[in-house]
Amino acid sequence: MEQYAIKGGNPLVGEVEIGGAKNAALAILAASLMTDETVLVENMPDVRDTNVLLQAMQSIGVMVERIDRHTVKLNGSQIHKLVIEDDYIKKIRASYYLLGALLGKYKQADVSLPGGCNIGLRPIDQHIKGFRALGAKVSIEHGLIITKADKLMGNHIYMDVVSVGATINLMMASVMAEGQTIIENAAKEPHVVDLANFLNSMGANIKGAGTDVIRIKGVAKLHGTEYAIIPDQIEAGTFMFAAAVTKGDVTVKNVIPKHLESISAKLLEIGCEVKESDDEVRVVASKALTHTHVKTLPYPGFPTDMQPQIAVALALASGTSIVTESIFENRFKYVDELTKMGANIKVEGNTAIIDGVNRYTGAGIAAPDLRAGAALVLAALAAEGFSTVDDIHFIERGYEDFPEKLQSLGGIIEKVDSEQALQKFKLKVG
Ligand code: EPZ
Numbered sequence: 278m279e280q281y282a283i284k285g286g287n288p289l290v291g292e293v294e295i296g297g298a299k300n301a302a303l304a305i306l307a308a309s310l311m312t313d314e315t316v317l318v319e320n321m322p323d324v325r326d327t328n329v330l331l332q333a334m335q336s337i338g339v340m341v342e343r344i345d346r347h348t349v350k351l352n353g354s355q356i357h358k359l360v361i362e363d364d365y366i367k368k369i370r371a372s373y374y375l376l377g378a379l380l381g382k383y384k385q386a387d388v389s390l391p392g393g394c395n396i397g398l399r400p401i402d403q404h405i406k407g408f409r410a411l412g413a414k415v416s417i418e419h420g421l422i423i424t425k426a427d428k429l430m431g432n433h434i435y436m437d438v439v440s441v442g443a444t445i446n447l448m449m450a451s452v453m454a455e456g457q458t459i460i461e462n463a464a465k466e467p468h469v470v471d472l473a474n475f476l477n478s479m480g481a482n483i484k485g486a487g488t489d490v491i492r493i494k495g496v497a498k499l500h501g502t503e504y505a506i507i508p509d510q511i512e513a514g515t516f517m518f519a520a521a522v523t524k525g526d527v528t529v530k531n532v533i534p535k536h537l538e539s540i541s542a543k544l545l546e547i548g549c550e551v552k553e554s555d556d557e558v559r560v561v562a563s564k565a566l567t568h569t570h571v572k573t574l575p576y577p578g579f580p581t582d583m584q585p586q587i588a589v590a591l592a593l594a595s596g597t598s599i600v601t602e603s604i605f606e607n608r609f610k611y612v613d614e615l616t617k618m619g620a621n622i623k624v625e626g627n628t629a630i631i632d633g634v635n636r637y638t639g640a641g642i643a644a645p646d647l648r649a650g651a652a653l654v655l656a657a658l659a660a661e662g663f664s665t666v667d668d669i670h671f672i673e674r675g676y677e678d679f680p681e682k683l684q685s686l687g688g689i690i691e692k693v694d695s696e697q698a699l700q701k702f703k704l705k706v707g
């Protein structure tokens with residue numbers, strides 16, 4: 278069984294390059310099949326979720342050529358199948374982007390119900406409501422979402438909740454619909470804007486992405502493009518909190534500081550120094566951390582995908598902090614694991630009440646999902662003594678070379694795959 282072996286206690290110090298945004302990549306890769314011309318995507322993160330999506334796209338006839346680790350050429354002219362139901366695709370959330378992309382291009386698609394991290398109920402009613410508003414028939418049969426339309430017609434769609442996935446799916450489904458589509462109460466996340474920019478570079482006519490009203494004028498077809506994905510806001514935020522948690526000094530490079538504002542603001546509040554320049558942010562944690570309160574919100578609010586990481590820092594801060602999770606109802610599963618390391622956290626409904634402790638102690642813990650898994654790794658790097666982190670496949674869904682990047686900052690962490698390798702690690706690092 279693969280796990281991370283970690284010896285904590287070293288402050289993380291140095292510079293780290295941030296990769297392309299996973300959640301933008303998933304949308305952009307899916308949208309690439311919407312033209313019959315070739316699309317070149319650069320700055321693609323090489324993580325499990327993007328690789329599973331590419332595999333599923335190949336299975337229906339999309340030609341995928343890896344130019345290098347972070348560059349891929351795609352061509353959707355030979356698609357021969359509009360049904361996607363392989364076992365892998367069921368495990369990732371973004372499988373449903375193939376629904377929007379295929380429906381938009383071929384007016385038909387059947388895709389397995391999406392999986393993804395178990396962080397709450399994660400309904401897809403807003404996606405379905407939007408597809409129907411565009412004129413598609415939608416049903417769920419035998420675990421598949423089945424969509425079909427004679428033609429797609431633009432419409433005025435009001436989203437009942439702010440949903441990243443539904444906003445992205447409806448942009449793809451409406452981009453070649455007849456007439457104008459208006460998405461109200463749209464998500465404003467950087468990856469929503471990145472997808473709109475990507476589609477516009479293929480000839481789409483999308484305006485307003487990044488605000489809560491997106492206007493899409495349907496075009497007859499899309500053409501090929503070359504496009505570089507934006508840097509990953511959450512990977513960057515995770516390394517910024519790595520500095521805070523380990524009392525280190527980390528510069529995240531190749532980032533868009535604007536996307537990190539809510540994260541930087543909280544780091545300042547808890548006593549870190551944050552220095553921004555054009556495309557990097559440096560976080561220095563030389564003072565003891567102090568408590569604060571935080572509530573997760575859609576962008577530009579504090580991201581739910583950073584909630585476990587800030588909680589890991591607050592559990593080491595003086596005083597009592599309150600963390601309110603307002604996006605997903607089951608995103609505190611890391612608390613039991615952190616308790617094993619000495620944290621003092623009480624969860625009531627969607628709120629965690631955190632009484633800061635002076636230190637963590639190493640323990641055998643398991644990643645309950647992607648972001649919580651990364652946050653627990655940060656806790657283990659700050660802890661006294663050894664830890665092991667199981668279920669690292671969750672972390673590998675969204676962090677490229679996570680142990681290697683942490684090692685380059687001085688973290689003592691290794692991926693091991695046997696008891697023998699674990700013992701060897703312990704002997705090596707003492
Ligand atoms: C995306 O999930 C991300 N995933 C998540 O990242 C992220 O946590 C989330 O957005 C919020 O930022 C991808 O981009 C692949 P939503 P998504 O639709 O699209 C409710 C990570 O760690 N809702 O914005 O599934 C829903 O239950 C992952 O990288 C409905 O009620 O999230 C939630 O409460 C985890 N009906 C809220 O909206 C719907 O039809 C926001 O969900 C859709 C959503």
